[in-house]
Amino acid sequence: QSVLTQPPSVSEAPRQRVTISCSGGSSNIGNNDVNWYQQVPGKAPRLLVFSDTLKPSGVSDRFSASKSGTSASLAISGLQSDDEADYFCAVWDDGLNAYVFGSGTKVTVL
Amino acid sequence: QVQLRESGPGLVKPSETLSLTCSVSGVSISRYYWGWFRQSPEKGLEWIAYVYYRGSANYNPSLRSRVTTSVDMSKGQFSLNLTSVSAADTAVYFCARDGVQFAFDIWGPGRKVIVSS
Numbered sequence: 001q002s003v004l005t006q007p008p009s010v011s012e013a014p015r016q017r018v019t020i021s022c023s024g025g026s027s028n029i030g031n032n033d034v035n036w037y038q039q040v041p042g043k044a045p046r047l048l049v050f051s052d053t054l055k056p057s058g059v060s061d062r063f064s065a066s067k068s069g070t071s072a073s074l075a076i077s078g079l080q081s082d083d084e085a086d087y088f089c090a091v092w093d094d095g096l097n098a099y100v101f102g103s104g105t106k107v108t109v110l
Numbered sequence: 111q112v113q114l115r116e117s118g119p120g121l122v123k124p125s126e127t128l129s130l131t132c133s134v135s136g137v138s139i140s141r142y143y144w145g146w147f148r149q150s151p152e153k154g155l156e157w158i159a160y161v162y163y164r165g166s167a168n169y170n171p172s173l174r175s176r177v178t179t180s181v182d183m184s185k186g187q188f189s190l191n192l193t194s195v196s197a198a199d200t201a202v203y204f205c206a207r208d209g210v211q212f213a214f215d216i217w218g219p220g221r222k223v224i225v226s227s
Contacts, residue, residue, distance in 0.1 A: 002154065035213045037155075044204055044220055045155070050213030088155055092212055098170045099145075099157040099212050 003028060004089055004102035011108035017077040020105045022089030023070065028100060030070040032092045039086045039104075048087075049074065079109050112136035114205050116221035122199075123227050128192040130221060132205030139163050139186050143208040146179070146190045148201035149220075156201075160208070161188050195225045 005023040012018045022034065034052050037045035047056055049065040052072065062083075065074045072091075076083055089102040118130035132144070146158040160168040161179045169177045173192070181188045192199060202220040209215030 033211060033213075037214075044206075044217035045214075046217070047209070047213055047215045050210060050215075056209070056215055090155075090212075096171065098172070099160070101155040101157070103154050 002103045003093060003096070003100055004091065006087075006089060006102040006105045008103070009106040009108065011110055012079055013110045014079050014081065016079050017075060018079060018107060020074045020076075020087050020089075020107070022072045022074070022102050024072075024091065024093075025070050027095035028070075028091045028093040029067065029072055031094055034065070034067055034072040035090045036065055036072075036074045037088045037090060037101075039088065040084075041086070045088065076107065079107075081109050083107055084109050112207065112216050114207065114216060114218035116203060116205050116218045118221060118223070120222060120224060122195055122223060122225050124196055124225055125194055128195050128199060128203075128223055128225070129189065130203055130205075130223070131187050131189045132218060134186045134188070134207075137207075139181060139183055139188065144181075144188050145206045145208055145214055147204045147206060147214075148199075149204070150201040152198070153201070158192075158203075159190060160212075163188075197225050199223070200225045 010018045036049040039045045052067045086104045088104045113135045122128045140163040163181045176193045178191045204220045205218045206214035207216040
């Protein structure tokens with residue numbers, strides 16, 4: 001069981017918007033920067049968001065992230081078929097002294 | 111273009127040592143911190159270790175007693191050793207570059223390792 005809770009799956013029609021939540025605690029999200037990764041099955045994770053809200057170059061503006069207290073979220077607008085993937089939040093946990101990942105959310109484009 | 115690639119045996123016997131190497135191209139290994147991860151259906155994505163070319167390292171406490179790492183600057187490689195493996199260590203192992211404070215921005219393709227006799 002991860003210390004970061006994500007919904008197992010979300011689905012929405014093309015061109016719509018989905019939001020993925022990541023719930024943690026004061027020792028992780030509440031005190032450290034959250035990162036988000038996208039992973040297509042069989043491939044390596046890809047960094048989508050770092051430092052809570054920042055995006056590496058090349059990441060579409062359709063992806064946005066936010067954080068409030070001990071929760072973070074990733075939004076994908078204008079859903080496209082190639083957004084189908086697993087999405088993970090990740091953050092350093094001061095109590096565990098470890099970098100921890102959420103269990104992942106599978107995004108399906110209907 | 112920065113690239114990473116994991117290499118090592120794909121099959122390891124129980125109780126033996128799993129050894130993997132990550133080869134880095136396109137950037138000096140001394141410029142960044144580097145990480146090791148693994149992923150299995152049972153445990154999901156798991157951070158294993160965080161290494162720096164000068165030899166400093168930080169390990170996941172759950173694996174610390176079995177993990178060692180090393181860096182070979184001359185070859186542009188860093189390595190992972192995991193001792194006393196069991197079936198629970200079967201996973202896809204990844205190496206990655208820490209772009210900024212635990213935001214891993216470049217990953218190797220992964221190396222599947224099966225622990226079985």
